[in-house]
Amino acid sequence: MDQLYAIANWFVSHAGSFYAIAITIVAASTPLLIAALGELVVERSGVLNLGVEGMMIIGAVTGFVATFLSGNPYIGILAAILGGALLSLLFGFLTLTLLANQVATGLAITLLGVGLSSLIGESFVGQPIQRLPSFYGFNILIVMSFVLTAVVSWVLFRTRLGLMVRAVGDNHTSAHAMGFSVIGLRYACVAFGGACAGLAGGYLSIADTPQWVENMTAGRGWIALALVVFATWLPKRLLFGAYLFGTISIFSFTVQTFAWGIPSQLLSCTPYLVTVVALVVISRNKRLLRANTPACLGQAFVADR
Amino acid sequence: MKKLLITAALAAMALGGTSAHAADKVKACWVYLGAIGDAGWTFGHDVGRKQVEKELGDKVETVYVENVAEADAAGPIERLARDGCKIIFATSFGYMEPTLQVAAKYPDVKFEHATGFKTAPNVTTYNAKFYQGRYVQGLLAAKTSKTGTAGYIATFPIPEVVMGINSFMLGAQSVNPNFKLKIIWINSWFDPGKEGDATKVLISQGADVIAQHSDSAAPMAVAQEQGKFAFGQAQDQIKFGPKAQLTANVDNWGPYYVRRVKQVLDGSWKSEQSWDGMAEGTVVLAPFTNMSDDVKALAQKTYDDIKSGKLEPFTGPITKQDGSTIGEPGKPIPAGDILGTNWYVKGIDDKLPQ
């Protein structure tokens, strides 16, 4: 009985510490989840948008600047969504209308996004802004990320709209023959992906660390891309993947405080290595991979008539 | 057309003359690692540069280049030398080799390398005794912490950073010999996302005072949000943590820069290894806030003592983490030993890469 009490006591006294770590993990995983959900929808429609990092950082800077100028973080969130969506439409124009190579265009968008964001944010570096209000560490965007996961999952698999999107991604020729607007749907999905990436960026600059600094997304957009493949394009698996990555990232810091003598750089490698390993494990089973991969991913669609 | 240009160029060179007499307008140039808007290290140097402009007026023209990566620095530094800069301040230790390379080619130009250790007839090194400020920070941390544990966001394991950690700990131990310090190495000078995450992890591990060597205000913002204390880095960061900031290490390079540019103007510039500190006004502490009056008084007294030279944080004997001691009783540890610090003081729960 005594031992039970002792264990319970240990848990309770460390509960604060557990909660603090848990909420930190949630905060770290949320931007990945949001950006990845958007990209998941984009890829489901058959488009490969590598520009997530660029859209994310544009969202971060527009959100920050809007919050700074208006004093209202909610306006900033809207601006972030808009910024990401606008950049994604540029991607859409190039790949869906001008039929440019999707991989190269995505890279160009990332480059453009990073450069533009540095330029836009130049005079706002190091300025404080009104932070998004939070309740014991939870803010509205964290809640929204869970809601978004559920919504995306439901729309994709239980509505006609979702069916159309998936059809367009799996076989755009047939979909077109059935009368779906392939280009139209893809444009919509790309815009949605951009909006999500922008929102994720805005989360970073308004809610997470209310600061703007160049390159603050630090590669998270790329991680989000990896997570989509890891999740085999299924939103619920994406939730797991995002939190796995977030947990490992935070743990690599926590382990440092235990002072076990592991070089900090090697600890910092773990999230990337785990992503690679996870990717390998998921991709290994070709059948599993094929089952959910949008068959037309990355291919341009040109209407024959 | 070509002949005209050549003649004009020759005329300009003849009129320009050599730098033997004091030049009427000196071009002073700065090379920055980061952006001047980082509200941290680079911002501090830029404030110093602006002070040079203000105090020396039309006797000087200043130029700066920002976001110069260390691996790529030789080009920008040489460009400044070619463009007529008479004195170039390279504000990151990573610029050491490029600075020396360029300096060898331009013996008439003076080069100043921050936080370095190699000199030449026209290359000097300069640094500031930031560790003095950290001593006071450590003392404050021990005095205000309820858990007896502080968190330290460290950047890279270089001597500059390690001596700061040591000084912080010594200051804390002067009040509480059993004070604990948890360190996280983020391997970056400026990454608000990482700094924020590291702060949250440190707080979850029981630290309620946060110190940092990294440049953003993210740790301060997190501390403010979670009701803990923190120290500003390189600038007064009170606007990010009105209830959290106890004080901040403020880099005040102005006096040093003005002094050195004046020396170029009157021809008395010499290569030396400067290490200014609180006494010269290069390291300044932001006003003490968010603490009780008697703690404030103690901090102020310690600050004044260090300024006047009565107290030197690195006074022997100091016990290292491995048990050995360094320094003679009552005497300050030689500068060379401190500048190459690769050891922890006893009581720090971390391991340094060897």
Added chain:
Amino acid sequence: MLLRLEKRAERSSAMALISPLVAIALTLLFGVFVFWLRGVDPLHGLYVYFIQPMTDEWSREKLIVKAIPLVLMAAGLAISYQANVWNIGAEGQFVMGALAAGLVPVFFPSWQTPEVMVVMLLLGVIGGMVWGLIPAVLRVKFHANEILTSLMLVYVARLVFDWLVRGPLRDPQGHNFPKTVNFAGWQVLPSWGDIHLGALLAVILALALGFMVLRMMKGFELRTLGTAPRAGRFAGFSADKAVYFCFMVSGALAGLAGASDVMGVGRQLQTPYEPNYGFVAIIVAFLGRLNPVGAILAGLLLALTFIGGEAAQTTLHIPDKIAKVFQGVLLFFVLACDTLILYRVTWGKQK
């Protein structure tokens, strides 16, 4: 008004030549707009940015030196991308090549014969090749998307480099600064002015690869696998072997670029070492129309934007971020203008 794209019967070779020029012209126009916004005389701005770096010898040398790693890497990436093998991790292979080459001065500083230079360059090649093989193996054996694996390995490479240079490889006389000993003697690349041997290697290798792509069977094989994979399979070309080949070649070149950079420019290993050449090389590859020979010109052009960006900082007080924006915009316009090669733009409603 409806823009419609009509596929041309065959590639327009006229457009293939004109489109990059149009793209460059559009970028310059964009530049004029940016300068105007910042209150800089646009013509002066364009001059400082794009012309001045070519006018004096010092700038020209810096230009060539800057282009060396870009050309080396882009040549390899070009053939890789033609075969649809997306090596995005050239930056990581670059760093690993530099690391491998740097091991010699650290452990054998007194090895001073002409052979040591060759050994170091070879080590660089091997380092990059090995690092590039990892994503190749993961793709062939496990179908793991190489875009992501090669990219993740960039971060890993940087961290490993940082750990080693800060730790075991550190200069013992270096006051614990995170750098190795300085390279000297035969462990440094010979240079003419500032231009080191890497320039010669870059040109030779780019031309060699270009020849291979255009004239040799291997090139045809890779291009076929890239544009018509099924046809390639029917012809007996092995897609798996192509993946290995492409990663090995592009990885080797990236490693060589890294080795030549630390042997010719930096002459030491120092951390952080994140020149991002590997990512810029991707742009160079596309700018050069995925042709290794085109990579030479494209590399020089992009190097121009870098040097011009530096000059603009000191002369025009324009922040260096503009250089990045120019690069992105340039790639952007190139991709947009490329459409005109395969498609014709017409007006009118959909039939």
